Amino acid sequence: MKPILTLGIIGGNGWLGSALGRSVLSSGLISPNQLVVTASREHNRYQDWPGVICVESADALLEVAEVVVVSVRPEQFSLLTLSLENRLVISLMAKVPIVALAAATGSNRIVRAMPNAAASVGRSYTPWCAMPGLSAEDCAFVQRLFSACGVSDEVEDESQIDYLTALTGSGPAFPALLADALIQHAITQGISPTVAQRGVLQTLSGASQLMLDENASPADMVARFLDYGGTTTEGLNAMLQHGFRDAVQEGMKAAYGAVKC
Numbered sequence: 606m607k608p609i610l611t612l613g614i615i616g617g618n619g620w621l622g623s624a625l626g627r628s629v630l631s632s633g634l635i636s637p638n639q640l641v642v643t644a645s646r647e648h649n650r651y652q653d654w655p656g657v658i659c660v661e662s663a664d665a666l667l668e669v670a671e672v673v674v675v676s677v678r679p680e681q682f683s684l685l686t687l688s689l690e691n692r693l694v695i696s697l698m699a700k701v702p703i704v705a706l707a708a709a710t711g712s713n714r715i716v717r718a719m720p721n722a723a724a725s726v727g728r729s730y731t732p733w734c735a736m737p738g739l740s741a742e743d744c745a746f747v748q749r750l751f752s753a754c755g756v757s758d759e760v761e762d763e764s765q766i767d768y769l770t771a772l773t774g775s776g777p778a779f780p781a782l783l784a785d786a787l788i789q790h791a792i793t794q795g796i797s798p799t800v801a802q803r804g805v806l807q808t809l810s811g812a813s814q815l816m817l818d819e820n821a822s823p824a825d826m827v828a829r830f831l832d833y834g835g836t837t838t839e840g841l842n843a844m845l846q847h848g849f850r851d852a853v854q855e856g857m858k859a860a861y862g863a864v865k866c
């Protein structure tokens with residue numbers, strides 16, 4: 606496999622773009638002088654890597670980048686003029702389809718990927734989808750890129766990226782809501798905010814790790830505790846009776862609806 610020469614991230618000082626940039630540096634996939642990012646007035650997220658090339662505009666980035674990641678907000682994308690013929694273009698944007706990316710960039714080497722906020726700690730889940738005809742070499746590079754910030758899967762159909770934008774792209778926010786609800790309840794019961802937060806976050810993380818390590822489905826874990834007949838059973842039954850699953854369904858419907866509009 607050919608080594609990549611220069612990876613450019615438009616929006617590389619933003620939330621997600623910098624999470625990807627920092628992950629590929631931390632993992633050693635590329636060296637600092639192979640990364641070029643657009644600057645931001647608010648942050649320099651590469652202070653630990655002074656060799657990273659920071660440029661003032663997307664045009665300046667295109668002068669040096671061979672592979673271009675687009676990580677601006679969907680509404681900012683229409684303001685960009687990008688001439689990217691013959692270059693591998695990887696979009697992290699929600700809601701912008703491959704056909705629109707091809708029309709705006711002139712590239713016939715396009716990938717849509719959907720990391721999530723956990724990319725900043727190397728724990729993203731990133732589905733990606735390539736336009737037809739992308740070379741095996743480009744696909745292998747994309748897989749290596751997203752493996753640097755977590756677990757990654759190629760999906761065959763772009764509509765799955767749209768759905769997964771709502772499920773795993775937005776995903777870290779949903780357990781955060783559950784965690785906050787649990788913490789707020791604990792505080793009303795006299796538990797200190799520090800212990801409540803540590804206890805709840807460790808419990809959520811431990812539960813995920815348990816299911817991953819034991820290759821157990823969440824449905825099996827819930828069923829096991831529903832059958833157990835203890836305090837957990839009482840808690841689960843009350844949550845289910847109070848519309849827990851309906852609330853989640855409605856939340857997913859709203860997030861997916863926002864992706865498609």
Ligand SMILES: NC(=O)C1=CN([C@@H]2O[C@H](COP(=O)(O)OP(=O)(O)OC[C@H]3O[C@@H](n4cnc5c(N)ncnc54)[C@H](O)[C@@H]3O)[C@@H](O)[C@H]2O)C=CC1
Pocket residue numbers: 615616617618619620621622643644645646662663676677678679681684685697698699719720721722774775
């Ligand atoms: N934040 C998240 O958890 C996730 C975000 N995404 C997608 O990632 C993309 C980026 O989102 P965030 O990082 O959250 O937004 P952000 O607002 O933190 O970052 C966007 C960056 O793009 C820069 N930018 C905007 N227009 C530019 C231009 N013309 N030239 C150069 N730089 C420009 C901004 O200065 C900013 O630093 C969005 O399209 C979003 O849909 C996808 C999954 C998760």
Ligand SMILES: O=C(O)[C@@H]1CCC=N1
Pocket residue numbers: 699770771774775776
């Ligand atoms: O909320 C958003 O619009 C972006 C896309 C998926 C996660 N964050």
